[in-house]
Amino acid sequence: MIALTINGVAQQLHASSNIAELIIELQLTGKRVAIERNGEIVPRSQFNNTLLTVNDTLEIVVAVGGG
Amino acid sequence: MDNLIIAGTTYSSRLLVGTGKYKDFNETRLAVEASGAQIVTVAIRRTNIGQDASQPSLLDALPPSRYTYLPNTAGCYTADDAVRTLRLARELLDGHDLVKLEVLGDPKSLYPNVIETIKAAETLIKEGFKVMVYTSDDPIIAKQLEDMGCVAIMPLASLIGSGMGILNPWNLQIIINQSQVPVIVDAGVGTASDAAIAMEVGCAGVLMNTAIAGAQQPILMASAMNLAVQAGRSAFLAGRMPKKIYTASPSSPTTGVIGS
Secondary structure (H helix, E strand, C coil): CEEEEECCEEEEECCCCEHHHHHHHCCCCCCCCEEEECCEEECHHHCCCCECCCCCEEEEEEEEECC | CCCEEECCEEECCCEEEECCCCCCHHHHHHHHHHHCCCEEEEEEEECCCCCCCCCCCHHHHCCCCCCEEEEECCCCCCHHHHHHHHHHHHHHCCCCCEEEECCECCCCCCCECHHHHHHHHHHHHHCCCEEEEEECCCHHHHHHHHHHCCCEEEECCCCCCCCCCCCCHHHHHHHHHHCCCCEEEECCCCCHHHHHHHHHHCCCEEEECHHHHCCCCHHHHHHHHHHHHHHHHHHHHHCCCCCCCCCCCCCCCCCCCCCC
16 A cells, blocks of 8 residues: 555555556556656656655646637 | 748648637537637646546547647646646657647736746746747737747737737737747637737737637637638738728729719
8 A cells, every 4th residue: 555645635555556557546547648756757658667655746637628 | 822830830720729618529629620720729637536537538539640739838827837737748748849838827817927937938948848928918028938939929819718809909019020930819819800800910820719619609600710810811911901091082983973
């Protein structure tokens, strides 16, 4: 179990040790997202290699309609 | 061909449209198609955790292969938030670096904070972004943003979403006359005549969202805007007749009138 802040909300994740697993646990598989971890962009190619640590702050974003 | 060139890329349409405030993605798609726009703005927002990932997304309705996406920083009030948002956008859109920078100063008027805007533009340009910048219609700030390396200057015509039209064509004219990069009116257009006026003044393009999405019939308005931008551009290129105040000039021959 790991405590993280995701999109401003404190969460406990059970099955994730890296970003790729986090995507699966959050049911975001197949969705086009971009992720910032502790203020730094995590490139998609690095999802597997980017380990989560306790109290990481993540932002997970998508493109939506806007002007 | 009379094309719009932004950062070396050629576009045949001078109308840029936003993708917000539509009833659904289908209406978004139909309105964008009717507008003839090739560049569409999108916002970057936190994903809804737990939402069904199979739900259709904006990217399905408007394939990035067909449209040039212009991620914006709408809703950002600091240079830092704007820069972070666009770094995320670049990652999201596979390295796409043409962006719309907008840093707001006040939630009521949505007026731009030009000081934060300049700060953000500085960082973004250093990081290789091609920055199209939303700003006030202050010619000094516009010039400063151009000198820094912004690829398009986008002054407001009136407040975002207000539909008040072109309130200060004289300032726009000053900005247009001094700029080497495209000047694109962004915000404030309410109806087709507003878009035509912006183009007649000499703007390189017009960016709008609410004027189309907020119309009673958005798709019909999108097509009206498409025509208005083209009409306004042609009128600008044609060069209007001089205004003759208090002096009429007949269009028909003054001689040969019967009974004379």
